[in-house]
Amino acid sequence: MKSPGGFASIEDFFAAFTDDVGGLISYVDAAGRVQYASRALAEWFDAPADAIRGRTLAELYGAQTYAQIAPWTDRALAGEDVHYERQAMRRDGTAVWLSVNLRPHRDGRGKVLGYFSCALEVDELMRTHEALGRALDELATHIENTPLAVVEWSADFAVKRWSPQAEAIFGWTTDEVLGRKPGDLGLVHAESVETVRALTRELAEGRQRRNRMLSRNHTKDGRVVWCQWYNSALYDDNGRLTSILSLAEDVTARMDAEEQLRQAAVNDSLTGLPNRNSLAARLEHAILRVNRSGDRIALLFIDLDRFKKVNDTLGHAAGDEVLRQAAARIRACVREVDSVARLGGDEFVVLLETDVRPDTPGIIGERIRAAFGSPFDWKGTEVRCGASLGVSLYPDHARDSAALLASADEAMYREKSAG
Numbered sequence: 001m002k003s004p005g006g007f008a009s010i011e012d013f014f015a016a017f018t019d020d021v022g023g024l025i026s027y028v029d030a031a032g033r034v035q036y037a038s039r040a041l042a043e044w045f046d047a048p049a050d051a052i053r054g055r056t057l058a059e060l061y062g063a064q065t066y067a068q069i070a071p072w073t074d075r076a077l078a079g080e081d082v083h084y085e086r087q088a089m090r091r092d093g094t095a096v097w098l099s100v101n102l103r104p105h106r107d108g109r110g111k112v113l114g115y116f117s118c119a120l121e122v123d124e125l126m127r128t129h130e131a132l133g134r135a136l137d138e139l140a141t142h143i144e145n146t147p148l149a150v151v152e153w154s155a156d157f158a159v160k161r162w163s164p165q166a167e168a169i170f171g172w173t174t175d176e177v178l179g180r181k182p183g184d185l186g187l188v189h190a191e192s193v194e195t196v197r198a199l200t201r202e203l204a205e206g207r208q209r210r211n212r213m214l215s216r217n218h219t220k221d222g223r224v225v226w227c228q229w230y231n232s233a234l235y236d237d238n239g240r241l242t243s244i245l246s247l248a249e250d251v252t253a254r255m256d257a258e259e260q261l262r263q264a265a266v267n268d269s270l271t272g273l274p275n276r277n278s279l280a281a282r283l284e285h286a287i288l289r290v291n292r293s294g295d296r297i298a299l300l301f302i303d304l305d306r307f308k309k310v311n312d313t314l315g316h317a318a319g320d321e322v323l324r325q326a327a328a329r330i331r332a333c334v335r336e337v338d339s340v341a342r343l344g345g346d347e348f349v350v351l352l353e354t355d356v357r358p359d360t361p362g363i364i365g366e367r368i369r370a371a372f373g374s375p376f377d378w379k380g381t382e383v384r385c386g387a388s389l390g391v392s393l394y395p396d397h398a399r400d401s402a403a404l405l406a407s408a409d410e411a412m413y414r415e416k417s418a419g
Contacts, residue, residue, distance in 0.1 A: 024119035032056050046091050076102035076115040097126035149248040155241045157181050169250045171220030189216035189224055203233040203244055226255040268342040270320055271327035279341035279349055283401040286353040297353040297394045298361040301408035304346035305386035318378040325376045333367035361391045388416035
């Protein structure tokens with residue numbers, strides 16, 4: 001056979017080729033003896049190539065190292081393509097990672113005559129691989145320990161990744177959610193469905209690469225939780241959406257606290273009734289409305305009789321309970337369209353702003369007086385508190401909300417003074 005490239009022989013060409021490749025290249029026969037060694041392999045053993053030829057691997061590597069590689073070389077001699085990686089020691093004592101490929105050599109009838117071996121130094125690659133592995137381990141640790149749920153969705157919004165914190169927040173295990181969509185799980189509350197659809201569509205269609213949203217979600221056991229979602233779209237090199245990575249924070253406690261603050265701003269914490277601020281806003285709105293319609297509104301100002309005696313003799317806990325029961329009785333006496341508020345202390349106000357006829361305030365006032373005719377109960381003790389009422393009409397008795405409230409207050413004190 002004519003050798004290529006002007007080489008004197010095919011052997012010279014092969015030697016030049018393997019030397020240029022730079023790998024640790026050899027040919028080992030069926031008896032386990034090296035019949036060819038590249039220059040790089042000879043340098044590895046710090047011996048001339050001729051000194052390596054004809055020697056067994058056990059002689060070259062020593063018994064300990066040979067015992068480690070023998071399972072792979074045996075597989076190659078059995079006719080199997082083999083790939084493995086191992087850490088080897090150079091003659092100078094430094095360690096290096098090798099990526100080794102063994103390819104069986106057969107005759108025309110398929111009999112294995114030996115194998116070709118090529119080992120490449122991949123130390124830098126392995127260091128990078130190890131660093132990447134450590135980074136991934138650290139990331140996995142962070143994902144497991146973060147208070148945020150980590151959820152990865154496929155391009156068609158099926159679950160691909162479901163972190164331990166996602167299990168903790170929503171209740172479903174990873175096995176229960178993989179491959180399933182939010183609709184399959186009932187994950188999104190009905191009130192948040194449209195918001196979630198709109199924002200995920202922005203990501204899916206490439207109009208946004210990341211967004212955030214606040215939504216109500218269902219848990220496996222049927223509870224409703226508020227979650228703040230931080231979403232990022234991931235694309236391939238061609239710009240196609242591959243997945244969406246979401247971080248979800250359970251903000252139910254925060255939302256509940258904010259709702260409590262909102263309620264505290266407009267509601268009385270003891271009775272749950274609207275407070276003075278809420279009454280003022282409702283009264284202003286009612287006055288604006290009747291100014292346009294020509295209707296009438298009425299205020300009933302209610303003050304509990306003998307309430308100070310309850311506090312002085314039975315204590316403030318008893319007084320608080322009487323106020324709660326009084327609020328419930330007043331609310332039961334008015335119509336659904338009417339408003340009851342607690343101004344503070346033992347003072348309540350009823351706002352009548354719908355279908356107020358001349359006799360409406362009197363009818364409701366008598367109901368309230370009758371309701372206060374029965375004693376209140378404090379741990380089995382009867383507590384008696386009456387109610388003094390004052391009525392003021394708009395626009396008959398006042399032209400603004402402050403004057404209307406003052407007029408009702410004065411009317412109440414006239415009744416209280418009259419006994």
